[in-house]
Amino acid sequence: MNGPVPPSLGRAGPHATGKRRRWSRARKTDIALLLGCSVVATVGLLVWTGVVPTALYPSSPSRWSLEVPTCTYAGETLPSVQHAFPLWATVHVQWTSTGGAVWYQVSARGFTPIDQIGTNGSGSFVSDSNPLAFWAIDAMPPNGTGCPSILVTTTVSYTL
Numbered sequence: 316m317n318g319p320v321p322p323s324l325g326r327a328g329p330h331a332t333g334k335r336r337r338w339s340r341a342r343k344t345d346i347a348l349l350l351g352c353s354v355v356a357t358v359g360l361l362v363w364t365g366v367v368p369t370a371l372y373p374s375s376p377s378r379w380s381l382e383v384p385t386c387t388y389a390g391e392t393l394p395s396v397q398h399a400f401p402l403w404a405t406v407h408v409q410w411t412s413t414g415g416a417v418w419y420q421v422s423a424r425g426f427t428p429i430d431q432i433g434t435n436g437s438g439s440f441v442s443d444s445n446p447l448a449f450w451a452i453d454a455m456p457p458n459g460t461g462c463p464s465i466l467v468t469t470t471v472s473y474t475l
Contacts, residue, residue, distance in 0.1 A: 373398050376472035383417055385453045386462035395450035396469070400442035404473040408449075411435040414465040417451040442473070 381394045400406050410419050412434050419436060421429040428440035428447075432454050451467045 378470045380468045383465040395448045399446040402444040404442045406473045407439045409437040410469045412467045416454040418454045419451045
């Protein structure tokens, strides 16, 4: 019986079972990684495009007000609101100020879709899903009559 072993019988010995176990363990790990990555990629794409969860993005329409100081000091933090919108959503912004003209801006890193001066304005843009800052500063120099605040009201709506 020193001849070759038929392939159907396989090799018997201490190494045969170890290889089989190693391959089954590797298969379970591969399957777990494949399923885990698939779930993470699916959830990531859904959140990125705004499908779920809905609490991640503001309701449409959304409205808020900012009190803009007319006297600011170096290093003072200006009031702002930050929101992110779903990828490829068309975002419509309308704003009005009561008490004076402001420089109104919607901005993100390297992206400024709205940059206006006045007492009201509007604009639209397509979202890239990055958070945007909505802020305003007093457009007029101090006039020496105190520092009354300017109220800026913003209404934002978006459609997918």
